[in-house]
Amino acid sequence: MATEPLLVAENLHLRFGTTVALDSASVAVHAGEVLALMGPSGSGKSTLLHCLAGILHPDAGRVTYAGRDLTAMHDSERSALRRTELGLVFQFGQLVPELTCLENVALPLRLNGAPRRAALRSAAAWLERLEVSDVAGKRPGQVSGGQGQRVAVARSLVTRPRVVFADEPTGALDSLNGERVMQLFVAAARETGAAVVLVTHEARVAAYSDHEAVVRDGRVRTMEHVR
Numbered sequence: 173m174a175t176e177p178l179l180v181a182e183n184l185h186l187r188f189g190t191t192v193a194l195d196s197a198s199v200a201v202h203a204g205e206v207l208a209l210m211g212p213s214g215s216g217k218s219t220l221l222h223c224l225a226g227i228l229h230p231d232a233g234r235v236t237y238a239g240r241d242l243t244a245m246h247d248s249e250r251s252a253l254r255r256t257e258l259g260l261v262f263q264f265g266q267l268v269p270e271l272t273c274l275e276n277v278a279l280p281l282r283l284n285g286a287p288r289r290a291a292l293r294s295a296a297a298w299l300e301r302l303e304v305s306d307v308a309g310k311r312p313g314q315v316s317g318g319q320g321q322r323v324a325v326a327r328s329l330v331t332r333p334r335v336v337f338a339d340e341p342t343g344a345l346d347s348l349n350g351e352r353v354m355q356l357f358v359a360a361a362r363e364t365g366a367a368v369v370l371v372t373h374e375a376r377v378a379a380y381s382d383h384e385a386v387v388r389d390g391r392v393r394t395m396e397h398v399r
């Protein structure tokens with residue numbers, strides 16, 4: 173018997189001024205699966221990802237997470253959910269420049285109230301998992317793009333979220349580095365049971381997913397089973 177999807181977007185509409193970014197976009201993500209959002213530039217992939225993550229609010233339509241209507245929640249409730257159950261990885265790191273890489277990974281745990289030592293211990297384990305223990309004491313400005321992206325992936329998984337959202341997670345990396353980041357990212361997500369929703373232009377990156385949704389003109393046109 174098929175299980176209920178964990179995250180569902182139904183008929184999302186969103187305009188930025190006169191630009192229609194989403195035009196009845198619908199998609200569903202199951203627990204533990206990797207979904208790639210593909211499609212031409214400007215088709216609405218990032219907007220859809222941001223709506224799924226509860227960062228953008230659609231003008232119409234509904235996003236349901238674990239049976240709860242994200243679109244109807246108060247901002248504070250949605251923020252709490254993002255801190256505890258959702259993780260984010262973006263293309264340009266978005267690590268805090270003043271903190272070391274280790275402190276960056278520990279940060280989401282600290283924000284959730286974990287004691288400093290326990291948070292640093294977990295963060296160190298995640299840096300090791302992503303094969304970047306050597307940059308623990310460095311600041312983001314002192315590490316390479318690939319290392320920074322691995323640190324960002326570690327930070328997104330440290331709270332053991334149920335869904336991780338990634339917007340072009342390897343977009344700034346060369347193909348070898350990008351490939352390794354994807355391998356480590358997907359393996360770690362599968363290990364923790366997290367679902368992954370990622371936006372990518374690259375077929376090589378999408379090849380790590382279970383399903384591929386093609387977004388065109390603000391709508392999910394096709395949904396393909398990859399593996």
Ligand SMILES: Nc1ncnc2c1ncn2[C@@H]1O[C@H](COP(=O)(O)OP(=O)(O)OP(=O)(O)O)[C@@H](O)[C@H]1O
Pocket residue numbers: 188189191192193211212213214215216217218219220371
């Ligand atoms: N903050 C914004 N203000 C105004 N228009 C926006 C904004 N964000 C996105 N758009 C517009 O909405 C449409 C969808 O953008 P979106 O970023 O979702 O596309 P995308 O498929 O992710 O593109 P890309 O692959 O180039 O990143 C585009 O026409 C874009 O110009």
